[in-house]
Amino acid sequence: METLWAAAAPLTARGVQDALAARDLATTTVLTVLGRLERKGLVTREREGRAHRYRSVASREDHVAELMRDALDAAPDPGAVLARFLGSIPADERAALRDLLD
Incomplete structure (x- = not known):
């Protein structure tokens, strides 16, 4: 959530992964967490080409x-x-x- 709150625009999973580079997370791990956050209603996603862009629902x-x-x-x-x-x-x-x- 901190990464999405700090972002100036919605991020792809890869963008989140890049922002968390120090943690060396797999893309599948980032996608799993983003999916869970979406199911909890904390983030939304929008399709952009083959990827999705994620943003926080609230500040x-x-x-x-x-x-x-x-x-x-x-x-x-x-x-x-x-x-x-x-x-x-x-x-x-x-x-x-x-x-x-x-």
């Missing part, structure tokens, strides 16, 4: 916000979770959150 920020929402929904006491969370973040982030809420 990194949207994805993280959804994860946070899922965590709160799973908590028996969301208010307590929020209180713990707010107590764990730096003062500047709490101030930014106050500004957003206002």
Whole structure:
């Protein structure tokens, strides 16, 4: 996902593989992971010639916000979770959150 989020345009599996060159992954491995991400609804693909181009469905920020929402929904006491969370973040982030809420 990091590779797709960082890309300026949709990538082919080969483009993803090239971006992850330090990991020395096989094309089949990259295609398997992209297929799983597509089934989970995290990426979409568009045919271009014989290949497909993959792109993320949502931004990194949207994805993280959804994860946070899922965590709160799973908590028996969301208010307590929020209180713990707010107590764990730096003062500047709490101030930014106050500004957003206002």
